[in-house]
Amino acid sequence: MHTVVVGTSGTTAQDVIAVARGNARVELSADAVAALAAAREIVDALAAKPEPVYGVSTGFGALASRHISPELRAQLQRNIVRSHAAGMGPRVEREVVRALMFLRLKTVASGHTGVRPEVAQTMADVLNAGITPVVHEYGSLGCSGDLAPLSHCALALMGEGDAEGPDGTVRPAGELLAAHGIAPVELREKEGLALLNGTDGMLGMLIMALADLRTLYTSADITAALSLEALLGTDKVLAPELHAIRPHPGQGASADNMLRVLAGSGLTGRHAEVTGDAPRVQDAYSVRCAPQVNGAGRDTLAYAATVADRELAAAVDNPVVLPDGRVESNGNFHGAPVAYVLDFLAIAAADLGSITERRTDRLLDKNRSHGLPPFLADDAGVDSGLMIAQYTQAALVSEMKRLAVPASADSIPSSAMQEDHVSMGWSAARKLRTAVDNLARIVAVEMYAAARAVELRGRQGLTPAPATRAVIEALRAAGVEGPGPDRFLSPDLAAADAFVRAGGLVSAVEPVTGPLA
Numbered sequence: 021m022h023t024v025v026v027g028t029s030g031t032t033a034q035d036v037i038a039v040a041r042g043n044a045r046v047e048l049s050a051d052a053v054a055a056l057a058a059a060r061e062i063v064d065a066l067a068a069k070p071e072p073v074y075g076v077s078t079g080f081g082a083l084a085s086r087h088i089s090p091e092l093r094a095q096l097q098r099n100i101v102r103s104h105a106a107g108m109g110p111r112v113e114r115e116v117v118r119a120l121m122f123l124r125l126k127t128v129a130s131g132h133t134g135v136r137p138e139v140a141q142t143m144a145d146v147l148n149a150g151i152t153p154v155v156h157e158y159g160s161l162g163c164s165g166d167l168a169p170l171s172h173c174a175l176a177l178m179g180e181g182d183a184e185g186p187d188g189t190v191r192p193a194g195e196l197l198a199a200h201g202i203a204p205v206e207l208r209e210k211e212g213l214a215l216l217n218g219t220d221g222m223l224g225m226l227i228m229a230l231a232d233l234r235t236l237y238t239s240a241d242i243t244a245a246l247s248l249e250a251l252l253g254t255d256k257v258l259a260p261e262l263h264a265i266r267p268h269p270g271q272g273a274s275a276d277n278m279l280r281v282l283a284g285s286g287l288t289g290r291h292a293e294v295t296g297d298a299p300r301v302q303d304a305y306s307v308r309c310a311p312q313v314n315g316a317g318r319d320t321l322a323y324a325a326t327v328a329d330r331e332l333a334a335a336v337d338n339p340v341v342l343p344d345g346r347v348e349s350n351g352n353f354h355g356a357p358v359a360y361v362l363d364f365l366a367i368a369a370a371d372l373g374s375i376t377e378r379r380t381d382r383l384l385d386k387n388r389s390h391g392l393p394p395f396l397a398d399d400a401g402v403d404s405g406l407m408i409a410q411y412t413q414a415a416l417v418s419e420m421k422r423l424a425v426p427a428s429a430d431s432i433p434s435s436a437m438q439e440d441h442v443s444m445g446w447s448a449a450r451k452l453r454t455a456v457d458n459l460a461r462i463v464a465v466e467m468y469a470a471a472r473a474v475e476l477r478g479r480q481g482l483t484p485a486p487a488t489r490a491v492i493e494a495l496r497a498a499g500v501e502g503p504g505p506d507r508f509l510s511p512d513l514a515a516a517d518a519f520v521r522a523g524g525l526v527s528a529v530e531p532v533t534g535p536l537a
Contacts, residue, residue, distance in 0.1 A: 021045050024122075026129045026144070028055045030333035031122075033227045033325070039147065040119035040224060046144045048129060048137075055131025056140055059341040063134035066347055067093070067209045074349050075213045075339045076134075084438075097212030098178065104171035104216055105181060107156030112169065112221075113453075114184065117152050119224025120166065121173050123332075124215065130335035133214040134347070142177055142205050149200040150186030151176065153193065155221075161434060162355035162445030164338060166221035169446070174215040179204030210339075218336040219355045225449035226328050226362055230321060232456050233365065236463060237318055238536050239525040240372055241277035243466040244310035246488050247379040248278070249287045250473035252390050253303040255279060256289070263311065270318025273537035275311035280533040285485035287477055304388075306378035313375045317368040318537075324361035331358060355445030359428035362448035369455045370417075370424035373462040377417045380410050380466045383473050391480065396472050396503070403506045406469050409513060413465040416458045423455045464516040467525065471495055472503050487532040494528035495519060 022042060024035045027049040038044035048056075066073045072087040079086040080100055088096050125143045128135045153176035159168025175181035179194035197204055205211075248255065258279040263272045282288055302308060339349045384406055386394040397405030427448035433440040471492045474484045484492070496502060500515045519525070530536060 023047055025049050026122075026126055027052050028130050030130070031126045032332060033230065033328060036119055036122060036224060036227045036332070037231055039122040040115040040228065043118075043150065046122065046125065046147050048140055048144060052129040052131070052140070053137050056129065056135060056137040059131045059134045060136050062341050062345050062347065063210050073339075073347055076209045076347065080213060093209050094207065097207035097209070100212040100216065101171050101174045101178060101207070102180070104167050105175045107159035107168040107172055109157035112155040112157060114152050115228065116221065116225055116453075117155050117169075117173065118147065119228065120155075120169060120220040121147055121153075123220035123224055124170060124173070124218055126332070127218055127220070127335045127337060128214065132335040132340045132342070133337045134210045134341045135214045136208065136211065139177070139205050139207075139211055139215075142202060145200075145202050146177065146197070149196075149202065151193070151196050151200065151202075152184040154182040154184065154190060157450065160221060160446035161432065161439075162219070162222060162359055162443035162447070163439060163441070164353040165216070165218040165336065165355065166446050167216050169221045170216045170218065174212065177205045177215070178207065214337055217338050217353050219331065219353065219358050219445060220336075222355055222358045222362065222445040222449040223328065223331050225453060226324065226358055226365075227332075229362075229365060229449075229452050229456050230325055230328060233317075233321055233369065233459075235523050235526065236456070236459055236520070237274075237314060237321065237372070238277065239467075239520055239523070240314055240376060240463050241274050241310070241536070242281055242487075242491065242525045242529055243376065243463055243470055244307070244314065244379065245278040245281035245485075246470035246474060246491065247383060247466060248303070248307050248310070249282060249285050249484060249488055250383060250389075250392070250470050250477060251303070251307060251379075252287055252290050252300075252477075253307045254289045254300075255282045255285070257303070257308050258282070258311065268315055268319055270320075270322070271311050271315030273318060274314040277533075277536045278311060280536065281487045281529055282485050283487065283533070285488070286483035287474070287485075290482060300390075304378075304382060306375050306382065310375065310379075313371060317372050320364055320368040324365055327357055327361045354441075355443030356428065359443040359445030359448045362445060362452050363424075363426035363428050366420075366426075366448070366452045366455045367424045369452075369459045370420040373417045373420045373459050376462050376466045377410070377413050380413055380469050383469045384410055389473070392473055392476060396469060396476065398503060398505045405506070406472070406509075409465050409468065409509060412513070413462050416462050420455055420458050420462070423451045423458075427451060460521050461513075461517050464513065464520045467491075467495070467520060468500065468513060468516045471500075475502050487529040490532050491525060491528045494524055498524060 176193035395405030
């Protein structure tokens with residue numbers, strides 16, 4: 021099994037995904053253990069002083085003015101975890117919980133939180149045992165970080181609350197810890213607060229969304245090429261010299277992907293020959309401008325990845341232990357940097373879904389499809405073809421537009437107006453996950469329609485590009501049927517969706533085209 025070593029200097033997106041989705045084993049490095057011990061010495065020294073220090077010997081949030089006596093501090097740390105574990109609603113996905121636990125461990129291991137080494141080791145042990153605390157959908161305002169979700173995880177470390185075992189069964193966390201020989205932690209000064217105060221949930225969801233969207237954007241380049249081919253469009257608009265004079269990196273990459281997929285096509289530019297109409301001067305925007313829209317989304321992904329990398333290198337906590345021995349309050353837990361890019365990605369994904377659906381609609385309309393049968397039906401009138409597949413796609417696009425409304429533009433005060441401006445980053449992340457799911461379905465419908473249309477062009481004596489032929493062959497091998505009389509369509513669309521999510525489009529074409537961007 022792959023092992024991820026957590027040190028003092030952050031982690032990588034690849035490591036987050038390995039732990040969250042691949043169940044990679046987690047280990048603490050020797051320098052992390054040393055940094056944890058050194059920071060703990062500072063916290064212990066401050067705890068012994070009569071002067072109050074926020075998070076060490078005081079209450080929290082609006083209650084920070086109360087100095088807590090030594091005999092009540094362990095109770096204080098337990099109480100903050102118990103009271104903040106106040107989530108409601110459906111359970112959050114296992115991969116999200118594993119990501120936020122691992123990212124919290126990453127910050128703890130930095131040596132800036134004052135948590136003891138044994139607490140960090142217990143966090144690693146819980147991950148390695150496949151124990152996943154039950155975390156609920158609602159409870160985070162994205163400031164001070166993802167408080168409620170992280171509290172449910174900290175609660176499990178204490179042996180309280182519920183968790184899912186490696187077999188998928190939900191049981192009391194204490195039972196699961198005992199079954200795996202893990203002793204519950206007994207929190208000391210600052211440790212309860214340190215386990216709760218970070219942007220780990222929203223960051224974990226950002227990292228996984230970026231991974232999924234990279235695959236979907238390459239897949240969308242391929243389906244756009246399929247549609248261009250099926251519509252007998254011209255690939256001249258993909259010429260690199262045209263994109264060089266508007267040098268957005270993503271645009272150039274998308275155009276190059278499409279051009280390579282279409283190499284050797286016998287369909288592109290054949291409009292006048294096939295239909296008998298006058299030569300077409302220009303294709304519709306949804307076809308001609310695919311690289312510009314897909315490319316702008318790619319550039320948005322690149323910016324969001326830059327923000328994610330900065331967060332992965334960060335130690336987000338309040339207060340933090342500094343190398344010179346100070347323990348200082350700060351505002352680094354505010355989720356605005358992450359929330360903004362989560363919303364930005366939802367906007368880009370919605371627009372990609374929108375242009376994708378427009379091409380599908382064009383493929384199905386006999387007045388705009390240049391010689392294809394209405395709705396790509398076998399016997400139009402008797403058969404409805406893919407009419408309602410486009411309805412489904414349109415419904416998904418409409419939801420994508422609603423999901424593109426930014427959560428980060430909202431704020432609602434909490435903690436008796438102490439926390440009077442919040443990021444709503446967790447909400448931005450949750451809706452982005454839905455948007456990514458919807459985008460996969462939208463791309464799958466275009467792929468399904470365009471593949472059928474290209475096959476129908478074969479009946480007109482036209483030969484597709486080798487790469488698009490490879491897509492169709494892979495799709496059929498995956499159990500997605502081709503043209504023919506009407507049939508129960510939902511299973512076909514579900515299989516197409518699974519094909520897209522698994523990266524089937526990219527896997528099918530790259531043996532022909534070479535690696536795509």
